[in-house]
Amino acid sequence: MKIDRLQAFSDGVFAIVLTLLVLDFKVPNYQIGHLNQAVIAQWPTLAAYILSFFYVGTLWLFHHDYFAKIKQTNRQLNVINLSILFTVTLINYPTSLLSESIAKQNNADIRFAFTCYALVALVISALFWALYRYMAVHHELMRHHEQFYQTIKNDPVRSVTIYAIALIGIQFNSWLGVFLILMGNIFHFIAYLRLNRSVTRYHLNGKDD
């Protein structure tokens, strides 16, 4: 398969995942004349939506820039990529769990929903780790591998670690967990900025087309 077809397909899945998240917004049951109260009570849905939209959006930017460095794909890479897409589509589910459990304000349920969220995030980061490891061994599939890889190679390990700590932290204190999940997402964004800067540098140096 040509690498740009793989990327177009992956971009398509990311675009659909991003957009399907909105289906979680349903008109609430409300007492006629008090729609406003019912909608305002849905703030957890909005919060969970914002969290997941920018998380998936960052993952897309990241995935896109990373695959732009790959010049060829093969069977193994296709399977790793399909697994990443699988876990990304899954995010939809813990997002719903979050908004539902926060709306119902039970602490044990909220903790469980955050646990699911952190678990999916951890698996996503672990699969990116597998991707990095695989590409490190098969650098013939990549353009200008060494230097590029050196800069970013520890990023997935770091985010796996953050989500693992989040998973443990949540069991003791929900809000500590939330804080760590947010840290994880922000870390992704920073990692993306670094990846992008490194990709851009190659472009400017004319080392890459």
Next chain:
Amino acid sequence: MKIDRLQAFSDGVFAIVLTLLVLDFKVPNYQIGHLNQAVIAQWPTLAAYILSFFYVGTLWLFHHDYFAKIKQTNRQLNVINLSILFTVTLINYPTSLLSESIAKQNNADIRFAFTCYALVALVISALFWALYRYMAVHHELMRHHEQFYQTIKNDPVRSVTIYAIALIGIQFNSWLGVFLILMGNIFHFIAYLRLNRSVTRYHLNGKDD
């Protein structure tokens, strides 16, 4: 990231948003033998659907023609664009609020639904404003910037103003609000026509490929 990949991704999100709107059409609960009455009573769903379809459609045409003038993207632009896409996917929700509240004919709820709609529209226009401001400063990312930008630079300010007035107007009179939201959408469409004319002129003058 290459600008055409960013555009393909954004086009994908717009296409999905447009199509998901139809999921708001559900077969109504009806008394057997009187499906026709139940369907006719769903006219608010159709009206809200038409409103949002052509609103999002216009936004797409607009977004598409604007990004066709950009020759390169960067981190900041990616984040602005992702934020625009975020608010565009949100439209789905006030659309449902509108059709539901109009069907139930409570004036306070209708007013609230229009308020939500105008609010989302205002934020979308504000983000386009941010986009215009950003591009005005970074004209190195654009082709033939000056003249093109002069023609259209005040459009988002105008539509933000329209939606802000709509937001206030709705609180006094729902139908004034509706009228202003429609004005806002029609204004978008006119703005698109002007943008398109200006883009086409460059093409004809051979200043652009």
Next chain:
Amino acid sequence: MKIDRLQAFSDGVFAIVLTLLVLDFKVPNYQIGHLNQAVIAQWPTLAAYILSFFYVGTLWLFHHDYFAKIKQTNRQLNVINLSILFTVTLINYPTSLLSESIAKQNNADIRFAFTCYALVALVISALFWALYRYMAVHHELMRHHEQFYQTIKNDPVRSVTIYAIALIGIQFNSWLGVFLILMGNIFHFIAYLRLNRSVTRYHLNGKDD
């Protein structure tokens, strides 16, 4: 806008419409141990799904081959195309009405559902007619217009006529209506075959790239 971007966007909307149709298939309420009976009782959903899938599929093939003859787009064409896409996404709704009303076996409701279906189909064909008329006047937008247009110019009028007769027929006899809607869809398919043959002939003659 470049014509291939318009086509990619339209193809995207068609692909999503085709796939969303399946969401009408929901696991039925069933008595435990008798899932098979409940599923078999859903045959109208399957029938409506098959009808709409191949109808939308044919429309896509048709739309695709027609736009492949257009070399440039403009504001008016964008608006006509957006209107066509609007009515195509609408098909989802009468499809649900059909499967629901047939399952409930009330004749008046079935007749009404078929009326809605024929109405949407008629509007789609009417918009294709508008497209043909517009392109006939603006042949500067098309490649090798004359001969190509002569072959197919009456097709939309014919299908509008078929659906108009279907609309009337349904009021007297549901099954006559069904028969005419099927005729309409089959006519679309034949029209597509003719369009495709004519497009292919140009290719073989080397008149077109």
Next chain:
Amino acid sequence: MKIDRLQAFSDGVFAIVLTLLVLDFKVPNYQIGHLNQAVIAQWPTLAAYILSFFYVGTLWLFHHDYFAKIKQTNRQLNVINLSILFTVTLINYPTSLLSESIAKQNNADIRFAFTCYALVALVISALFWALYRYMAVHHELMRHHEQFYQTIKNDPVRSVTIYAIALIGIQFNSWLGVFLILMGNIFHFIAYLRLNRSVTRYHLNGKDD
């Protein structure tokens, strides 16, 4: 139609089918404070999701590599391809039947759900068989047909046979049926690996671009 447009459209449908599968994950009804138990009781949904995601994913990889060997399309091929896409979108439905019936633990219902799943899988394989047969006769549409086709020509017959045996086996023993469906999916994956290896070999030999 150009073959790459047909492929882009098909890729789009596959991407949407893959992503829509996640909509089957709904927040379960749960007793407040016991969300964890309700979510854990949803394991059949996760299992069915994993099964179908990797099945559709494999079909996509397969479809993609196969169509990469085709250099031109025509009316008949478009119709065969549309039929394949039709059955692929259908998978959504037996996936829901599976997760629902396993959750309710009635053996007769589970057997019926597996029967539906195997039936859809059988029809998909049968349509791939039709595709292979058609391409065998029309090798003018393919690049380097003979050798390539010899390697893979019996694959669809084999998978039709596996699903047919699964269909019969399920009637006697649900778990035998499950085992055979899994075998069928794994067989698809192996067939994909063989197809991919054969495609790659041509690339390396410079026989294909």
